Amino acid sequence: MDIILIFVFAVICAGLVKGTCPSTCSCVDDSSGSNVNCYSKYLGRIPALPNDTYYLDLRYNNITEIDVQLCKEMPQLHTIYISYNLIIEIPEITFADCEQLYRIDLEYNKIRSIESNTFVNMTNLYAIYLHNNEIFVIKPFTFVDLPYLDYLHLQYNKIRSLESNTFVNMTNLYYLYLHNNEISVIEPFTFVDLPNLHYLALNINKIRYIESNTFINLQKLYYLYLQDNEISTIQQFAFC
Ligand SMILES: *[C@@H]1O[C@H](CO)[C@@H](O)[C@H](O)[C@H]1NC(C)=O
Ligand SMILES: *[C@@H]1O[C@H](CO)[C@@H](O)[C@H](O)[C@H]1NC(C)=O
Ligand SMILES: *[C@@H]1O[C@H](CO)[C@@H](O)[C@H](O)[C@H]1NC(C)=O
Numbered sequence: 001m002d003i004i005l006i007f008v009f010a011v012i013c014a015g016l017v018k019g020t021c022p023s024t025c026s027c028v029d030d031s032s033g034s035n036v037n038c039y040s041k042y043l044g045r046i047p048a049l050p051n052d053t054y055y056l057d058l059r060y061n062n063i064t065e066i067d068v069q070l071c072k073e074m075p076q077l078h079t080i081y082i083s084y085n086l087i088i089e090i091p092e093i094t095f096a097d098c099e100q101l102y103r104i105d106l107e108y109n110k111i112r113s114i115e116s117n118t119f120v121n122m123t124n125l126y127a128i129y130l131h132n133n134e135i136f137v138i139k140p141f142t143f144v145d146l147p148y149l150d151y152l153h154l155q156y157n158k159i160r161s162l163e164s165n166t167f168v169n170m171t172n173l174y175y176l177y178l179h180n181n182e183i184s185v186i187e188p189f190t191f192v193d194l195p196n197l198h199y200l201a202l203n204i205n206k207i208r209y210i211e212s213n214t215f216i217n218l219q220k221l222y223y224l225y226l227q228d229n230e231i232s233t234i235q236q237f238a239f240c
């Protein structure tokens, strides 16, 4: 009896160290590691997960916080779906050491603000989905050194202003979605560091003034949506 108990504890402890597949989820192991599917499992928090997880689906749960440093615990993680949950904030260190991360889906949560340096140095990141949250503030230096980011979805939030130095060194950004927010102020030079931007949606906001140098240096811009705002003044050299 004792021996069996010790054996059971040893197995459980080994599981905690490595992190086994959570009992409510399903995991498929292949040569890349674990593909973990916890879609709609009534989870209230992020469970312990296999440390070789590379693909993680936590959509449609009731997770209220991100209390793990995802890539420190799972160094091979490249795709994370955690949309349709109840997350209120993203701690600044959540994505530390996430150089290999390819895609982050956080849409349809209750996120209210994003700290500086939350999305930094993710040199493989291709897309961030943050739409349909309650974001009202994006601090300067939030999106920094994301050289392969193509898609940034921030639509359907409550963003009130855009400061320069928010989008820094995103040399590949192609699509920037900011429509259906409450933006009234855009600082000049906000988009200056986005040389490959093709698509910029700012429609359905509260923009009143467009200052000089707001849309400077956007040599690849093909679509600019500004309808359904309250624009009364466009200063000279706003578009140049
Ligand atoms: C989330 O919580 C609500 C309210 O407690 C519950 O009705 C719903 O079934 C839960 N959904 C999931 C997927 O956990
Ligand atoms: C996962 O944990 C085991 C046991 O501690 C370790 O041997 C292995 O290298 C870890 N794998 C990764 C991808 O970190
Ligand atoms: C980003 O990466 C550079 C170079 O690897 C490093 O010097 C810098 O400290 C990193 N920044 C953050 C906020 O991690």
Ligand SMILES: *[C@@H]1O[C@H](CO)[C@@H](O)[C@H](O)[C@H]1NC(C)=O
Residues within 6 Å of the ligand: 144, 145, 168, 169
């Ligand atoms: C942007 O990239 C350039 C060139 O790689 C670098 O010199 C600069 O420090 C970066 N800026 C920030 C704020 O990381």
